[in-house]
């Protein structure tokens with residue numbers, strides 16, 4: 277009991293401390309120990325990295341719109357910017373040569389879907405169907421003065437540039453500063469929130485789990501897909517239950533309460549997975565001993581047989597490398613310094629940053645990036661024609677599968693408000709939620725994902 | 736969205752395809768198609784008097800792969816509404832058919848990201864008595880991402896991410912037999928996009944090219960709850 281009180285007391289204190297802390301964490305001793313040569317803010321104005329040759333592309337037939345990152349955000353913008361302003365000559369630069377979606381990937385672990393569901397979508401078809409060019413290359417540099425973006429395959433001149441590279445992990449924020457542990461965690465206990473190969477590893481872990489303790493961590497901050505770690509805990513637990521294994525999922529949650537759809541997840545934990553899911557609130561990870569398979573929190577240590585360690589997140593490192601980071605007063609996750617309504621870099625209407633690298637407090641989800649992409653496409657079309665545009669909110673509609681046998685889901689659907697007097701996003705608006713799990717919701721979840729794939733890959 | 740605000744949207748934000756492609760708004764998008772008499776599952780003619788008010792009936796028209804809803808608005812009237820499709824142009828939704836002019840039909844494919852009823856499942860439905868997505872009864876809801884349409888005003892968009900109305904199908908009523916005949920619809924350009932988006936699934940279900948064949952002289956209309964094994968409840 278006293279243990280509980282201590283925690284609550286700690287939390288009360290820490291909420292004020294944490295609000296002020298990120299700036300220090302981002303540039304302080306943690307970053308230096310991680311091998312960063314300089315504080316991150318010195319990156320602004322970094323020298324232009326270039327291949328000193330132009331990438332082989334047909335001559336632009338209109339204003340060239342280059343999009344970096346073919347994830348949810350980049351794919352949506354490439355298609356809809358071309359629709360909104362057909363004169364755009366759109367080039368999508370994506371470092372992967374095989375698509376596989378992050379959203380819905382949890383559903384693969386208990387076998388609700390197969391890998392084809394996530395990956396049977398071609399960048400080539402998307403580009404062909406919507407009349408743009410897909411380039412398989414990695415963005416490495418940017419010179420805004422000459423409007424040139426560099427990739428490993430050559431440089432490209434742009435009229436408008438959208439950078440949508442997603443997120444990177446921030447292990448320093450969970451107390452992991454030494455390179456050896458970072459690499460070991462990335463490789464052996466991946467978070468499963470960025471790269472398809474992480475999903476393949478976690479899939480293997482779940483299928484081969486024969487019992488014992490599986491740890492799933494939930495970070496603090498505005499991490500990618502708020503419900504996804506809880507959803508994953510439920511789905512692993514449903515496999516344990518289905519296969520009658522002697523095992524449990526220990527959820528180490530940095531937050532004092534489940535961050536979204538709490539009644540629906542609590543109901544699943546209590547009614548479906550009693551004795552299988554152990555949820556520990558206010559249990560931020562403070563370090564991991566990989567050799568001992570032990571996760572440390574402020575108050576306890578937890579041994580595990582297998583784990584998915586989801587560290588804190590930040591905007592993709594590309595944002596920092598290109599010198600586009602917002603000051604710590606505006607973003608404690610190294611997100612981009614953009615206008616919160618029109619997405620252009622402050623002071624540069626030719627460069628835009630979208631998707632999970634944005635600093636706005638939107639839920640970092642697929643539906644947010646997709647609906648935001650529809651709007652940003654209109655912003656670009658308006659800007660290319662010297663017109664104004666009215667801000668519209670993105671939509672975050674997010675399903676979570678809480679059971680696999682049978683598949684049952686809950687959902688939340690929300691928009692966001694904007695306060696012109698403060699020039700700030702004010703939080704959720706027009707929110708609807710269904711915390712009662714059902715098979716009908718489970719079926720709709722799959723259709724939700726199919727809808728996004730159609731929107732990104734079909735004409 | 737009515738025609739005036741559609742044109743305004745085009746001018747302001749250049750979103751609609753009619754504008755993107757530089758077409759002036761197209762006129763007379765309602766196209767005649769060979770008539771098809773609506774029949775019950777056993778082949779007997781469907782009577783207007785037998786169309787339920789509690790849910791939509793589903794029938795294919797004008798092609799085997801295009802599902803349409805037949806909706807009985809009950810005590811509500813159908814208001815012909817000026818609407819526009821980004822692909823197929825401007826049109827006015829047809830008046831209601833039947834003895835009480837309260838029967839309407841529309842293409843049952845969501846204009847947002849193309850969810851539609853299949854034999855396995857439907858995310859889109861006519862929520863006669865309301866739904867968690869909307870307080871009002873008698874609207875069409877697509878649970879996939881929460882689009883809401885009003886069948887009494889040509890299935891115009893009411894809420895959610897859909898860019899425009901569900902496309903209308905035109906019905907004629909044969910007073911003598913109390914029968915219903917589908918005679919035309921809006922959507923030839925949209926259908927091409929729909930077929931393209933679902934080509935693999937449609938080939939599996941109808942065989943190569945089968946989904947593009949006209950339905951023929953009759954079209955079977957059955958309640959959505961029987962047409963699809965599972966229907967979303969949002």
Ligand SMILES: Cc1cc2nc3c(=O)[nH]c(=O)nc-3n(C[C@H](O)[C@H](O)[C@H](O)COP(=O)(O)OP(=O)(O)OC[C@H]3O[C@@H](n4cnc5c(N)ncnc54)[C@H](O)[C@@H]3O)c2cc1C
Nearest residue numbers: 345347348349371378379415442469631632640641642643
């Ligand atoms: C396990 C999991 C579950 C999720 N569940 C849901 C869910 O249920 N519902 C939901 O709405 N969302 C969910 N999401 C979140 C959703 O997938 C993301 O929020 C969304 O995809 C973000 O879009 P984005 O375009 O910003 O980033 P991404 O989709 O990550 O795309 C970024 C792209 O940029 C590319 N890139 C990065 N750097 C470079 C470079 N230098 N050069 C070229 N290309 C580069 C990357 O390869 C990648 O393709 C989930 C995510 C995960 C991982």
Ligand code: FES
Nearest residue numbers: 845847848877880
């Ligand atoms: S497909 Fe119907 S709302 Fe998205």
